[in-house]
Structures are given as C-alpha cells and as structure tokens.
Amino acid sequence: MAVRFPYRGWLVDLDGTVYLGEQLVDGAAEAIASLRAEKRRVAFLSNKPLQTREEYAAKLTRLGIPASADDVINSSLVLARHLRALDPGAPVFVIGEPPMQAEMRAHGFEVREDAGVRWVVIAFDRTFTYAKLNTALQAVRGGARLIATNPDRTCPVEGGEIPDCAGMIAAVEAVTDQTVEIVVGKPSPIILEVALAALGCAPAESVIVGDRLETDMLMGRRLGLATILVLSGVTRPGDPRIAATAPDHVLRSIRELAE
C-alpha cells in the first residue's frame, strides 16, 4: 500500500491512535508497515508514564508492529532526562507507579518515600492516595518544586476512559497552592525536541498523528509540524473543537494513511 502523505518524519501517538487498551486499531499494523516500507522515519510518542519504553515496545511487537525501546518516546523518559539536566541526582518524591520510579532511579535520582526532597514528580498514578498527597504537601512546604509528566485529563481504554495525570496535578496544586512548573509531555516542546532528535528530522518535514486535539494537534500546530487527527480515540466526529484547532488532515483512523 502507498502512503498518501509526503512527510519524511512521523510521530505517531499510541493510545487511541495505534491501539485502545489491548486492541490494535484496525489497519494500524499495515499503515506502519507501509511507512517503513517507504523508508519514512517513524517514532511512537506517548504521554503515558505507566510502563517503560521496553514494555511499550514489547506491547507493539505483540500486537503486530515490531518495535524496539528506541522507537518509543514516553513522558517518563523525557521527564527523567529533562530533570537530570536541571538538577542531576536530586532527591525526589514520585507520585507514580513503579516503572516511573524505576526510570527516575535509572537516571540517577534518589527516589524517596518522605518529604525531604527537592522535587515532587507527578505522573499518571492509578495507586494515588491521600498519603501521597500529604507527602507532596509537606515536601512543597519544605521548599520542593513541582514537575509533571503529562497534562491529559483522561486516558482512552477499551470501552471508555480512565482518569489521567491531570487529576493528580489538580489535587497537588489545590492543596499546595503551587502551580506545576514544568509538564514535559505533549503539547510541551520538551517531548517534541527529544522525539525529533530521535527521528533525525526537522519540524517542517515531519507530521504528528494523534487522537487528542489539546495535546497531539496543539503541539504540532504550535511547533511547525503537520498534523493528522484520527477519530479512533477520544475525539468524536463533529466535535466543534476540530474546526477551531484545524489539523491539516482528519482521518477516521490510522488505516487511512495508506491506500
């Protein structure tokens, strides 16, 4: 099948674009295979910090899209790299799941369970508790700063959506009266810089394919990439915000990339 679009660099969102939960979007494997057959550069770009890049690559491979960890850029990796440049080895408290904590340790941070830290790292955390919120509050009272992985309100899964990192961010901001200083995930230029470096492509020759207007499409529009909205995830056909955001192309799903 031939790819219908001319772009050299392809940044492809995962949840809602390539798969929903454990279900591959129909035609996604063939679309990615077509891009690769034409020697386009492809990287998978996810705001989700729940698993490591190796685990996302293994999931893609299992679902029929062969991938290695280097093909995947997610918000936990980008946060760890960004904070390592700002404050290497700092003591941190992580509101997040074990793979997020492991990524911080792998980048040389001292991950602590108490409030004696310089940073509170806020991620999508399905084990978020009052105790974690309290530790974050005490850490901020002691001078800690706030950094987060991603601004998504919800994460699409099979049959619906579940609360995402915006819920953890809002809770911490509400009780501390501090605003999160840095959110590295889409639509931040921080994750895009890492992704384009991985592709070896400039913004003007690249495109982002995604299902979410306020992250995928907004980042592309702001930073000079072409944008392809797919309607297989959280954005419904007829949503008035589609016209307001004005992606370059709107497809029913990633399957329509190639014909």
Ligand SMILES: [Mg+2]
């Ligand atoms: Mg998505």
